[in-house]
C-alpha cells in the first residue's frame with residue numbers, strides 16, 4: 001500500500017504568465033504542463049527523452065520536458081507551443097510550416113516549432129546542414145523531414161518559396 | 169516535378185497547394201489528440217503485461233490491488249467474454265474476433281512478451297501503476313518459437329493449441345502454419361529451362377515497427393442508459409465501434425466512437441488494443457477511464473510488420489526477357505494468425521509481365537506481438553527479395569537495371585501473377601521517368617574520403633491501393649461557404665484533399681469548404697484511413713455530395729428566375745441561363761437566397777469503391793559506405809511515382825518522402841532485436857533507431873500522373889507505394905558500392921562491416937561476380 005507523496009508548490013512563469021501550481025515530486029514538467037495546467041499542446045511520444053515531441057523552452061534553453069521534473073521549473077520561465085503565436089498573428093515559423101506543408105499528422109509539430117524557434121533566435125540564418133543537426137533531437141515519422149527543413153529555411157528567409165519542395 | 173499524361177484537364181482547385189484547413193490548430197498546439205482529452209472524474213488505467221513470451225498462467229490474484237486506496241476497478245481476461253471465431257474486416261486486415269479478444273487480454277496463456285494480463289483504473293496514473301505491483305501472477309514458462317523456421321520445424325512447440333491451419337485446400341491441426349496459399353500460372357519448369365541466366369536467393373527480414381510518434385490511447389465513458397462513448401486515436405472510428413460492439417456483445421448503435429486527432433498510424437492504428445479495456449474498466453468503476461500506452465508497450469505489444477524468410481528465383485533468356493519466376497514467402501504473423509503475407513505474395517511479381525510463375529505464401533504464428541498493417545503491408549519485404557534478384561539477373565546479362573525492368577514491365581491488360589488483369593497503370597511511365605530523372609543522369613561523384621565507396625541502386629515497387637466505404641455530408645451556408653462532415657480520420661492532410669474535390673465541383677475556393685471529421689454518430693459508415701484509399705474513396709463521396717449540391721442549387725436558381733431547371737447550366741462556379749445571358753448568379757449569390765427558395769440545402773455522398781488503381785513507385789538511391797565503420801550514408805534519393813492525379817501536390821510529395829524515409833530506416837537501422845527467450849532488447853527510440861533529419865538527404869520527388877479511369881479526377885492512392893522499393897534500392901546500391909549482395913535486413917554498420925571484411929555477420933553473401941563494383945558504365 002502506498003501513500004501519495006506530498007505535493008510541492010512550484011512558482012513559475014509559463015508563456016509569460018506567472019503561475020503557482022502543486023506538483024507531486026515524481027511529476028515531470030511535461031506532466032505538470034499537460035495534466036496540471038491543461039497545456040496539452042506539448043506532446044508525449046516516448047517519455048524518455050528520445051523523440052522531442054515534448055520540447056519546451058526552459059529559461060531560453062530547449063529541453064525535453066519529460067526529462068525535467070516539474071519542481072525544477074520553480075523560479076524559471078517555461079515557454080511552450082501555446083505561447084508561440086501572438087494575438088496579431090502566427091510566428092513566422094508557424095506560418096512557414098503551414099505554407100510548406102511541413103506537417104502530416106502534426107504530433108511532432110509543436111516540438112519542432114519550439115526547437116526551431118530556439119535555433120533561429122540564436123542563429124537567424126542557419127545552413128541546411130545546421131538545421132538538420134539542430135533538429136536531430138526531434139523525431140518525425142511522417143514527413144521524411146524535407147518539408148520541415150524547407151519551412152525552417154523559409155522562415156529564416158534564406159530563400160524563396162520553392163526550396164522546401166522537391167524537384168525531379 | 170510533375171509529369172502529366174495528355175490530355176490534361178484544367179482545374180481551378182485541384183493541383184493547387186492551399187493551406188490545410190486543420191493546419192492552424194496543429195501549429196498552435198490547439199488540436200486535440202487522443203491523449204489530450206480530460207473529463208471531470210476521469211480515472212487513469214494501467215495494464216499489467218506478461219514478462220514471458222510464452223507461458224501458462226497458473227495463478228492470477230488481483231485482490232490486493234483491488235483493495236488499494238485510489239483504485240476503482242481491476243479487470244482480467246475473465247472480464248472479456250469468450251467469443252466464437254468470427255472474422256471481421258478491419259479495413260487493411262482481417263481479424264479473428266476470438267483471437268482479438270485474447271490479444272487484448274490473455275486467458276490462461278500468454279503468447280508474447282507484453283501480452284496484457286490484467287488492468288486497473290485508479291485516481292491517477294501513479295496509483296494505477298503502483299496497484300499493478302500488487303497483482304500476483306504465477307507463470308509456468310513454455311518453450312518459445314521465434315522464427316518461421318523454428319515454428320515450421322516438425323515437432324515445434326505450438327503457439328496456439330486450438331489453431332486450425334488452412335493449408336492449400338485442406339485443414340491442419342497441431343501446426344504453427346495458419347495458412348498456406350499458392351498462386352500458379354504457366355509452367356515454371358519449362359520457363360526456367362529456357363533461361364540463359366537464373367538467380368535464386370533467400371532473404372531474411374526482421375520485424376520493424378511503424379514508429380508513429382503518438383502512442384495508442386483510449387478513453388471510455390458510460391451513460392446511465394447503457395450507452396458507451398469512446399475517444400481514441402484510430403485510423404477508423406467505425407471499425408473500432410464494430411469491434412468493440414462484438415467484443416462487449418452490445419449493439420453497435422449503443423457505442424459512439426469519437427476519433428480524435430491521430431499522431432501517425434501507418435496501419436498500426438487499425439487494430440484495437442485499449443478501447444475495450446477502457447470500456448470494461450469504466451463500466452466497473454462507474455467513471456470515465458483513460459488509457460495511454462507507454463513507448464515500451466507500443467514496441468512490445470502493438471503490431472509491427474513481420475520478419476520472415478523469402479526465397480525468390482528468377483530466370484531470363486539472353487535477350488533479357490524473364491521466362492519464369494518463383495517465390496516462397498514465409499512471414500511471422502506474431503502470436504495470432506494474420507500476417508500480410510497474402511499481400512506480399514500478390515505484390516511480389518506485380519511490376520513484371522511473367523509467362524510462368526509460382527508463389528507460395530505461409531502465414532506462421534510465433535511468440536511475438538501480433539503483426540499489424542504497416543504501409544503497403546507485406547510488400548516491402550517482398551520487393552526487397554524480388555528487386556534484389558531482378559537486379560542480379562540484369563547485372564549478369566549486362567543489361568542496365570532500369571532497361572531490364574522496362575523490358576519486362578507489366579502494362580494494362582497484363583495478368584498479375586496472382587490472377588487479376590491490370591487496368592490502366594503507370595508502371596512503364598514511372599520507369600521511363602526514372603530513366604530521365606536528374607539523379608539517374610547525374611554522376612555519382614567521387615567518394616568523400618579514400619576509405620569510402622559509393623554506389624547507386626534502383627528498385628521498383630507496387631501497391632494495390634484500397635477502395636471500400638466512405639461517406640460525406642455537405643451543407644451550404646448562406647454566405648456561400650460549405651460545411652463538410654466526412655468520415656475519414658485525417659492522418660496527413662486529407663481534410664484538405666477531400667474538401668478540394670468538393671470545392672472543384674462547386675466552383676468555390678478550397679478555403680470555402682470547411683471540413684470536419686465526423687464520429688460514428690454524425691456521418692455514414694466510413695472505413696479506415698488506410699490502404700491509400702482516403703483521397704480516392706472519401707474524395708469520391710465528397711464529389712458525389714457536391715454534384716448533388718450543384719443540382720439542388722440549380723433548382724434554386726430556376727426558382728429565382730422562374731424558368732425551368734433544364735435551361736440552366738453551371739460552370740466555373742456560376743449558374744447561368746442557356747438562353748438569357750442576363751441571368752447569371754454565382755454559387756455564393758444563389759446561397760444568399762436559400763431562405764427565399766426553400767430553406768436549408770444539404771447533400772450526402774456515399775460510396776463503396778472498387779478500382780482504386782494500383783501505384784508503382786521507382787526509387788533511386790545514392791549511398792556512400794564508410795569501409796572502416798560499415799556506416800552507410802544516403803547521399804541522394806529520388807522517388808518517382810504514378811500518383812494518378814495529385815489533388816494537393818505538396819501532400820502527395822510528403823507521402824512519397826515519408827514513405828521513402830521509413831523505407832530507408834528499415835533498410836539501414838531498424839529492427840526488433842530479440843534474445844532467445846523472445847524479449848525485445850531495444851524497445852525505446854534510443855535503441856530502435858529511426859531516421860532523424862540528419863540521417864536523410866533531401867528526398868526528390870517526380871510525380872507521374874497517369875489518371876485512374878475509376879475516379880472523376882483520376883485519383884490513385886499515393887500513401888503506401890513509396891515504402892515498397894527503398895529497402896531493395898539500398899541493397900542494390902550497396903551491391904554497386906561494395907560488390908556484395910545483402911540478403912538480410914537491416915544493413916546496419918556491423919553487418920556491412922562484416923561483409924567488407926570478407927565474412928558474413930549472418931547472411932551477407934559475397935558476390936561471385938568477377939567484375940566487381942560499379943560495372944554499369946553509366947559513370
Ligand code: FES
Pocket residue numbers: 043044045046047048049050051052053054055064065066067
Ligand atoms: S516525450 Fe519527451 S522526448 Fe519523447
Ligand code: FES
Pocket residue numbers: 102103104105106107108109139140141142143381431432
Ligand atoms: S507529422 Fe507525423 S510525426 Fe511528424
